[in-house]
Amino acid sequence: MLKSVTTALLGATLLAAALSAPAHAQTKINALFMAQAAYSEADVRAMTESFTKANPDISVNLEFVPYEGLHDKTVLAQGSGGGYDVVLFDVIWPAEYATNKVLLDVSDKITPEMKSGVLPGAWTTVEYEGKRYGLPWILDTKYLFYNKEILQKAGIANPPKTWAELSEQAKIIKDKGLLSTPIAWSWSQAEAAICDYTTLVSAYGGSFIKDGKPVFQTGGGLDALNYMVESYKSGLTNPNSKEFLEEDVRRVFQNGEAAFALNWTYMYNMANNPKDSKVAGKVGVVPAPGVEGKSTVSAVNGSMGLGITSTSKQPNEAWKYITFMTSQATQNQYAKLSLPIWASSYDDPAVSKGQEELIAAAKAGLAAMYPRPTTPKYQELSTALQQAVQESLLGQEAPEAALKTAAENSGL
Amino acid sequence: MTNNWITTRAWLLMLPLLVVMIAVIGWPLIDTIRLSFTDAKLVGTQGSFVGLDNYVKVLSGSNFQRSLLTTFWFAVLSVSAEMVIGVLAALLLNQRFYGRSVLRALMILPWALPTVVNATLWRLIYNPEYGALNALLVQIGMLDSYRSWLGEPGTALASLILADCWKNFPLVALIALAALQAVPRDITAASMVDGAGVWSRFRFVTLPYLAGPLMVALVLRTIEAFKVFDIIWVMTRGGPANSTRTLSILVYQEAFSFQRAGSGASLALIVTLLVTVLAVAYAALIRKTAGAS
């Protein structure tokens, strides 16, 4: 009995070992991506395939983790000599990664064409203290999506231009019985909630840090949270938003169960795909609204870049791969789920075709992108803010008190 | 063969185990203790000696106290529910009914399901928009609208406990059932003749047979529950508003997300100490029970 079990186990082990033995002598690089928003996994795999076709001597191992795991995986892989070569990083991490030497400084690899061709806003994604730690890849912000059919039924001619208008319109939709909770957000205890919050902070003209000290607990920062709480308590916001991530928002919107939703670029073409979506052809998109007297539109910088890890043994191949992935040709080809970082792409009819509305929203939104704070302690700050947002939504704390606590726990 | 040689031989046979244990448990534990007195980062700086700073900060912080309470409730509620339901299920499985052997065999299913799969499954079941629980309760009229089970602090921990309980009560049931089968038939029969009621028969005839095995199950489950990580990580990651952030999640956050290896280590050691105290208390209790019966 034991013998057969051991034999079987041993057999399986050997078989598995044989199957996984490397059979080629090319350079292999490992790349870490996220499986959430922006380019789909299928897109990334297709792009990579074109790259390996063009560079048969390089093979690329792709790894996809949820956004929530991206930071920890990158940091933890630092210790392993043969970890990732290329990592995707969020705009909020270069400060920490640079301080802890997670990423290579690639400032001197950047060509003049890149410097002049890439949108200035995109560059901020990869910069920290004047140095560049990679190339921007995903240029993204949160837009206000709306269901044209529902707005029409409610007799609303134009989508909201201010957050107050958003509440009014949602109220009309609710009162007419079209939807009981018309707005969907991603307010789960995660970075997604901070992106929604930042969008509102930018609308209310608030700021996060002044002279190294947190200031989000007053002024625009407080107004932003108050708006969220009010929208939640009034029942205009889907109460399940408090456990939604971006994908949940998309699912609800696609199922026709939200009139308004705040989400990234990728939702536009996915929600317009009749294969999975019940609202295809009815998707409207505008920049996130502003606040009267303070702003006309609002936006969070949700861009991401590709960088080379400091432990990579193949930095040159890694750079080759990054330049391919971020090249104008690649980005124009896959412009449906994430818009290019290249300025001239926006005038290319091949890019804008079929998504004119999105491009129009992007022109206003991308110009207004507001950054989340740049600090090596961003993770702690964000964790404290997430807690404040959730406690306020759940009515455990008043927004003011919750933000004050967050400021104390922010590590700044 | 002398006694001396036999003992030496025993030590030699134990050597591989002891060497491995020292390498993968003993040394890391000592290193964790060392780290807990430093401000080391996970990667990069080795850190310098900071004395008891980490412990003071951890113990005085509200995060730790809250997580301790959350862990405590998770452990107490899930383990007691598992014990009660497990024993009831065992008593049932010890009765005669059609399909008994099939049902006994099925009891192993939840236990064999990997923890992460169990957590994923229940996360899907609890989904606020498309989950089976909402659909079921609304369709049978027990609920008038869908609820956010994992999004409300009031229900999130309870929902986790239910998921944990479903997976683990069959283990208690199987252990209890095996013990029940060891109760001699004639004793039960005799007590029935004596006219003992159902409760007193359970209390004085059956329970003594169950006590020993159940104590062991209780200890193991409590320790497991205090260390809980997987199910919470997959289902809520500690949310909403940190209402399910147990100690293990807190340590992960401190040591790995924030990369503060030093204070993470001190936190981990405090957790270890708590579990140890608990285990010692249980051991004393077991010895007492064993002595009494």
Place this chain on the structure above:
Amino acid sequence: MERQSLTLTIFVHIAALVLAIVILAPVAWLFVMSISSTPDLLAKPLHWWPDTVDLSRYGVLLSSVANSAGEAFVASLFNSLKVAGMATIAALAIAVPAAWAVSRTPAVGWSLYAVIATYMLPPVALAVPLYMALAWWGLLNNVFGLALVYLTILAPFTTWLLKSGFDSIPREIESAAVMDGARLDQILRLITLPLAAPVMATAALFAFLLAWDEFFYALLFTSDQRAKTLTVAIADLAGGRVSDYGLIATAGVLAALPPLLIGLFMQRALISGLTSGGVKG
């Protein structure tokens, strides 16, 4: 017991039915989700049985096309097999002699209790140094490294189980062989181990299941297809982009299949293991 009243019989049957539903419903639902089409899963009211049965996800996850989601999943399946297999073999290799020694030589017993006591340690208490050590040896993101770490869980457990197994084999058999002049290795190989085969098989099954189930260390110490195990792969699926609940469910079914089959077919061995430690206290 012999003359059950009718009410009791009915009550027992109803209770048994409820218990069966409680046990089966979630597992069955996992399977139904895995074969339901996406519109069925997003329907309101929910479809308890799909209008269109969709088996394509099994194909997606088990495909071996280079650089596909399926390849990544299959790789993690093999990683789980490798890690759990190696850790089980290694754990038994060190546990068998130790358990026998403790069973026959009570004088060294205290060291076993020290080993078993390590079961109380939460993995978080060891994780940081283990991480640093694995990094130093270049064993992060490596199946051997992970299997080594799993010994922290498997070795104490198997030793404990085996010790109680050896205890139930009468010493007299061994001492008789000693009288006949047999050497220790002969006694073990020819007499004790064959007698202990059932308990060793049980220990192996438990060890394998424990390793298959492990998540925390795998989450920390592996990063990609070279070592990532199934549990981490599933957590990644469940936490991320995969909008298709059915795909998550399919991954769950596939990961649960080996332990469920072991559970159902090795029932007797597992329950004897579960209870032998327990009953004897």
